[in-house]
Amino acid sequence: MDEIFDVIIVGGGAAGLTAGIYSSRARLSTLILNEGAIGGQMVLTEEIANYPGVEKTSGYLLASTMKNQARQFGCKIKSNLKIKTYDLEGEIKSLVLEDGREFRSRSVILSPGGRPRPLQIPGEEQFKGTGISYCATCDGEFFTGKEVIVVGGGNSALEEAVALTSHAAKVTVVHQFDHFQAFQHAVDQAKTNPKIEFIMESELRSFSGNGVLKEVSIEHLPTGKTTSKSIDGVFIFAGYVPNTAGLEGIITLTERKEIIVDSEMKTSLPGVFAAGDCIPKRYRQVTTAVADGTIAALSVAEFLRN
Amino acid sequence: MKMLHTELHEIETAAELEKLIAENENVMVCCGRMGPMCIPVYGVMEELQEERTDVKFAVMAFDSPEAGIIRNNDACRGFMGLPFTMYYKSGKVAHATSSIQNMQQVTAILDKQFSTSNVENA
Numbered sequence: 001m002d003e004i005f006d007v008i009i010v011g012g013g014a015a016g017l018t019a020g021i022y023s024s025r026a027r028l029s030t031l032i033l034n035e036g037a038i039g040g041q042m043v044l045t046e047e048i049a050n051y052p053g054v055e056k057t058s059g060y061l062l063a064s065t066m067k068n069q070a071r072q073f074g075c076k077i078k079s080n081l082k083i084k085t086y087d088l089e090g091e092i093k094s095l096v097l098e099d100g101r102e103f104r105s106r107s108v109i110l111s112p113g114g115r116p117r118p119l120q121i122p123g124e125e126q127f128k129g130t131g132i133s134y135c136a137t138c139d140g141e142f143f144t145g146k147e148v149i150v151v152g153g154g155n156s157a158l159e160e161a162v163a164l165t166s167h168a169a170k171v172t173v174v175h176q177f178d179h180f181q182a183f184q185h186a187v188d189q190a191k192t193n194p195k196i197e198f199i200m201e202s203e204l205r206s207f208s209g210n211g212v213l214k215e216v217s218i219e220h221l222p223t224g225k226t227t228s229k230s231i232d233g234v235f236i237f238a239g240y241v242p243n244t245a246g247l248e249g250i251i252t253l254t255e256r257k258e259i260i261v262d263s264e265m266k267t268s269l270p271g272v273f274a275a276g277d278c279i280p281k282r283y284r285q286v287t288t289a290v291a292d293g294t295i296a297a298l299s300v301a302e303f304l305r306n
Numbered sequence: 307m308k309m310l311h312t313e314l315h316e317i318e319t320a321a322e323l324e325k326l327i328a329e330n331e332n333v334m335v336c337c338g339r340m341g342p343m344c345i346p347v348y349g350v351m352e353e354l355q356e357e358r359t360d361v362k363f364a365v366m367a368f369d370s371p372e373a374g375i376i377r378n379n380d381a382c383r384g385f386m387g388l389p390f391t392m393y394y395k396s397g398k399v400a401h402a403t404s405s406i407q408n409m410q411q412v413t414a415i416l417d418k419q420f421s422t423s424n425v426e427n428a
Contacts, residue, residue, distance in 0.1 A: 132387075233386065
C-alpha cells in the first residue's frame, strides 16, 4: 500500500478508539488496525454506569458510538486481522499483516489491550463452551442446580462467584494464594454466602470429561498433593495479560510484558506511543484508557509538528 | 421483534431459518445475546459478510422461543456456553460451536465446511 498514514493505531478498544477520534479530528490521517472485535475489553462489560456524562449504557453501545465518532472524523478502521511484523525504528514505521498487506506511517500508537489469562492446562480449549466459561452472566443459567468452580481471587472472580450462586447449587472458589486480591467488600460478600466454599493455595492442573466437562484435578501448592474433583462447570477469572507478544525485543517492556511509557505516553522508540491496558498501571477502567488514548494522540500531534 | 443490535440480518422465526437454509447452500447463524461472548462473534461475521459472498450470515436471539430450533438441535447437545453458532451446508447442519470464537477459528470452519471440495457434507 502506497499511502503513508500520519499515525497507525494498533488496537480498537477504548484507548485506541479515543486516540483515533483525537488524531483524526486533528486532521491527521489515521488508521486503526485491530486484531479482535472493535471495543476490546469494553464490550465485555454488560452495563457501564460510571462513565461520566452517561448515566447508564452497555460496553457494546459505548464502543459503537466511539467507533462511529472516529469514522465521522475520517479515521479508517480495519479489524479482525493479525499483525505479523512490526518495523518501528525508522522515521517511517511499517506493519505487515499475516495476509501480506503492509501499512506504513510516521508514528504509531500501541493500544493492543489485554485478554483474559488462560490457564493453559490440558483440556481447556477442548471443554470451552461445554463446561468451561469465562462469563458468568452469559453462561450461569446453564449450570442451574449444578456444582461449579470459579478460578481466581480478584474482584471479577469473587463478584462472579456470588452472581453464580443464583443459579448453581454450590460454588467453589479455587485460588493460588492464601489471601484474595479483591476489594474487602467483595471478599466479605463471598465469604458470607453459604453456597460458596474456598480452596486456597491451589491451582487447577487439568480438565477431563466425555464430550462435556466432568472432572478437574487440583494441586495444593504447599504440599504438591493433587486431587480429583467431579464438577459440572468451571468459570475462569485469572486476570489479564497484555497483548504484547509480537512486540518483545522491539520495544521496552516490563517483566509483566507491559509497554513502558512516560507521562506523555512515549515508549522507548521515537514516534511510538502506547496507551490503555497494555501499559503499567494500577487501575484499568474505560475512563483511564480514554485518558491514555487522548494523551497519546495529542503527543503524536506534537511529535509530528516537530 | 428484533432483539440483537448488529449489522447482520436477524432471523426472527424458525420458519425463516428453515427457508434461509433451504434456499442457500452455505449459511452461518450465530444464536446469542448482546453479551460479551457473543458480540465478538457478531463482529467477526460482520467483517466476513463483506468478503465471503458465498456464505449467508445471520443472527438469531437466543431468548426467542423461535430459537428453540437451534437450542434443541442435536448438534448443540452438551453446549453450555453462548453463543451457539451453526453452520449449515445444503440444508443440513455441517458444524456447530459453543462459546466465543475468533476470526481464525471461524474462518477455519468456513474453509473446511463450505469448501467446494468438501465431499463429506456435499
